Amino acid sequence: MYLIKKSSVLDIARELQKEYRVYGPVVEKETRQTMFTGVEDAAELDLNAPIPAMPPKHIVFPHFERIMSYTYDRAAKKADIRPDFDDSRKALFGIRSCDLTGIICLDRFFLGQEFVDEVYRNHRKNMFIVANTCTVPFKQCFCVCTDSGPSAREGFDLNLTDLGDQYLVEAGSEKGKKLAEKMGLAKADDSLAKRKEAIIDASVSKFDAIATDNKAWISRVVNRVTTGLIDEKVWEYIGNQCIECGACSYVCPSCSCFNIVDPQTSEEAADRMRTWDSCSYEGYSRMAGGHNPRKPVEDRRSKRFFCKLSYSQSKKYLRPGCVGCGRCQWVCPGDIGLPNVVTYIRRDIQQ
Amino acid sequence: MNYKSGICTFCGTGCGHLLDVRENRVHGVFPMQNHPVSKGRLCVRGWNVHELLNTNERITTPLIRKNGELVEASYDEAVSFLVENLSKYKKDTSDEIGFLASPRSSNEENYLLMKLARAVFRTNNICLDSDPGHRTTLDVLHAGTGMAGMLGSLEEISKSEFLMVVGIDITKQNPIIGSELHKAARAGATMVTIDTRNTQIAKLSKDFLQIRPGAYRIAMAYLAKVMIDENLHDADFVKRFTAGYEGFAASISSLRESDVEEKTGIPADRLKETARALARARSAMVFFSSGISGFDRDTISYIYNLFLAAGKVGREGCGVNPITGINNLQGSYDMGIAPDLLTGFQPLSDGAVLEKFGKEWGVKLNGAPGSSVYDLMDRLKAMVVVDHDESIIRNVSEISKMEFVAYIGAFRNNFMNYAHVVLPVSTYIESDGTFTNTERRVQLTRKKIEPAKNIIPGWQLYVKIAEKAGVKWSYGSPADVMNEIAKLTPGYASISHDTLSAIGGMKWPNGAARFDIEKSGAKAAFAPTIANFAVPVASQEYPILLMIGESQHYWHQNNLMKKTNLPLREYNATLLLYPQGYVAISPQNAKELNVRDRFPVKITSPYGSMEAMVQVTDKVKPNTAYVAYFVDEMVTKFFMEHKDVLKRGEDSTIPVRIAKV
Amino acid sequence: MSEIQNLTIPEIATITEIKDEIVDVRTFYLSFDARTGGEAPKIKSGQFVMCTVFGAGEFAVSLPACPENDRFHLTVRRVGKVTNALHALSAGDKIGIRGPFGNGFPFEEIKGKNIIYVAGGIGLIPLRSSIMHVMRNKDEFGRILLFLGARTPQELMYQYNLEEWKAAPGFETYITIDNPVPDWDGETGFVHTLIKKKNIPVKDTVAFVCGPPMMFNAVIKELTEMGIGEENIISTLERHMKCGIGKCQHCAIGRTLVCTDGPVYTYRQIKTLGEQI
């Protein structure tokens, strides 16, 4: 454990900039909206900014990215394929615990199953992660119910906790330790670990009514979703409200569905693009000829929540898929973000 | 910061977004959280707008047709070619030349095109690409209140106690407005949907009144009659703020309950309930589709009169709210894209207005209104078309006969096949420009990337054309154009690119959230209505009423949607299933015809017939059928023969007979 | 040549020959450019590959070839953008291949059992490989029955194999078309009715069923009623696919992914997935 003065905390980012492109929370001037984005000038970073509108997922899994390009000269019968993987060195500075947990989910899913996803592996290959403890939750957060915050326990190289006038800096890896040593950060004495715990406890106590109900809030629902013992009517009620915008998947730190398309760039050339996709879209599961095993919207809707909330899906993440960031509630035009869905399912259980 | 704020320009909602712009490319999009309309939401189109903005189907160079082939040219050559050709045709009061503007162009572009037509090429034959459905709405609202735009406000939806949704599949067409309605209903507002089809918003409503096609007018008149008969109308409001009430009341007095039930297919009791709920609510709004599938004048008049009688116009949380499908449909009328209008709905026939424009433009203008290009189709010799959609297919035969056709646009499109000269322009992220959404909100979007390969923005192209035609315009930027618009247009007087730089821009007139009856000065007039309550009737020979409309996420953006992947995949759902188009019929009719989903049927009307597959759905009522006609692939000769019917929009119906093939 | 990495980036293959099968269905024989002698990657019956048509996109396609001694080929019906683009190619053209992916048929587990194949229309494509394998290794199995159905005689797949199978010793081959037509003297009616008419083994029997959903359900009903256990009915599922390697999630069904956990499932598994097929 180390300490750094509050006024110098961005020096960590500056140090990282020597080797990495640094991404972090920046408040966009015009909209006052926090975006997690690449910076040239570390001074733009704001560790106190509200939770970013978009999780940093897009840095390891971009909204729209080229994974290869190719040319095919039909006359000469010559095909040429060029992979285009992004393995540039990136540092995530000031990532919140929920979002880091999201990345851990993505890691386990993209890297840990039968096959390793090369595109993702390259994004993650040279990455440095500095997490930031939430000493005060934001109004939509419920990470305490999903075991993903308010302070990170794994997955970081460095973890920052605001102690008032200085930041506690914990190293979570050799890489992190090296950086702290290189910067000559002051060693923190062990009593500060207690202080950090107290700060986290204080933070937890501030989660609003919905979240303090603690893990039971979600775990009973997890049981129900896993066993499928939920009245069809509940899904229908939820499905009726979905306008199929896809936002819930797009903003979710652990959602990872993608589409692949080959837009042509000229007569003879095309790019292979990977773009975010959502299981809420009808075309997502529709097959050529029109057969769609998930035709009714409620069938698709239940799938997303199944993915976020069931034990069988947890196997791929080794934890629940939902990391409690609350964003899907924010962006959902149908007002059926995960917290509301949990509420409806609980209502059904109670009846 | 690589996130640049802007607005989605797919539909008339005008949602705020942030585009992820790096290396002169758009890499993604995110909703703007504190945007007054969208508040952090986007629909499937908005969330995937980067696919459109990265399409390779752009027009990359000016083109001139030589020996039947379009060949590359410079802007200079192409503009000269255009001006030379257009100059050949008779000036003033001529039927030979016409301009077809786009409801997707920015206000600045449309204003300049309008000026180009009137001041440089001396024609008033300028109109919009889509059918003038919205014009009808504006005429009614303008005549009644002096405001040619939405009377209410999207921001006030949450303050409204009663929401009526009439004939619009709003969660598909303007999904974020649909979301706003849904949220208001969840928060306690009473929502009632009246529609021929059981749409999603119908499912989310407290009450859904499924109406027979063509009977909206009667339902509206009857709601008003119930209110008046039961003395629930706002008599005080009517007295203080309105004129012409007696005439309206008289015109509906003859309606009979049994007749209404029969024609609308809705039990009178439920209509009565609705009328009472509307009257009792402290505030109420009505939403209906305005644009290609809008209502006829009479229906709109009844809707407006109903709300006026209820005292639900010009107050907080109240309003008669036409919803535009295309992003800048409202703005296009604001910019005077009509044969008889100048900006801000100022009539061309008003001498003082004409004088004002003539002075500013330094020309003597012709005050005689022109004609719609569509009305002149078979007489026009030359036509300039901007960013047109696929409805061109309805007029292919006339267009291919024209001597000269110019196409101006950013994306490749069918129209290029008929053009003699093609002039590319940049997209909305490659230049500054303003767009006016369905609630009169004028929003500025800034240039975010450099246009590809020296493509110029529309406003610069119009300046170039004017210059080649011998008129020097001295705009240095779109902001200069807006300044001129503001000078000539009372509603836009306080609008400039500076005043618009805040999030959400500014609503006309001069920032007013909505029409305000207290401040309006004049009395709001009831719209004149004819007591004609006939409905299209099916006969024994043609027992099924065929409705014609649009569907899915598609909503006019055909040309644009086809350049995306995900939105296309979503909208294409129906097209993939029914590649040659479809006709939706009720399960009951399907049973009678002994057909199942995707069986081929033959549809016969008194004028022709077509074959299509059936889609069996409980969304349509027995003895009605629904056809989406908008897509190239679906528009058959059959529809061409019913062109006049199509013009009537959402209410258009054709009595037909359907038989199994 | 397992060192060839084609998980994400396709390897290039050449179309060496194209054969018309039935209306809209063609077979494409391939050789692999980067492998010695153009030799194909090793496959298991029941697996599939992802096939890139340059400029159009990629799609999932089964491997009908016999794993032991067949030329590598794909049989494709044109239905949409990419499959149409493939049909527009000719011999000599290049395409891209990733894979093979998927689990394949469980031949080890079913040794010694009777085998019934039931295929409707192009449902025969994914079963062909298995049939060819079984034909070569007949001794390992009990009775072998083939039930093949199509709407018309013209829509019978792999005409050139049908004769071979009919003649193959130990094979009991039944072919039926939906409705009688002139010049057809074989069986008529739906496949599932045909099964009922024939004396099929039930004990120690495994059935492979593949075809359109309607036919599939009818056949399953028939077989289970006759007493074949759900765990002994095997099929391959079709789902919208994009990546083929368990990442895009388009092919999710229940808690499984068809591309990595499937495409071969027993009917018992299918039932517990809790989704429509």
Ligand SMILES: Cc1cc2nc3c(=O)[nH]c(=O)nc-3n(C[C@H](O)[C@H](O)[C@H](O)COP(=O)(O)OP(=O)(O)OC[C@H]3O[C@@H](n4cnc5c(N)ncnc54)[C@H](O)[C@@H]3O)c2cc1C
């Ligand atoms: C395991 C498996 C094996 C298959 N084997 C064969 C075969 O041997 N022969 C054959 O003709 N067809 C086979 N199919 C079906 C074939 O993949 C689809 O017909 C094909 O993807 C349609 O692509 P398209 O671009 O022509 O159609 P479009 O309708 O344009 O589809 C666009 C995209 O959607 C996806 N998609 C749509 N339908 C399907 C589908 N049914 N399955 C998977 N992805 C789909 C694909 O990514 C496709 O590129 C198989 C499918 C699977 C899943």
Ligand code: SF4
């Ligand atoms: S499901 Fe919703 S609340 Fe949970 S992690 Fe995803 S976006 Fe956040």
Ligand code: SF4
């Ligand atoms: S954000 Fe809401 S409306 Fe949009 S797809 Fe997800 S659940 Fe449906």
Ligand code: SF4
């Ligand atoms: S509702 Fe309209 S403006 Fe909003 S995101 Fe969708 S298409 Fe764009």
Ligand code: FES
């Ligand atoms: S095809 Fe991508 S996960 Fe199965």
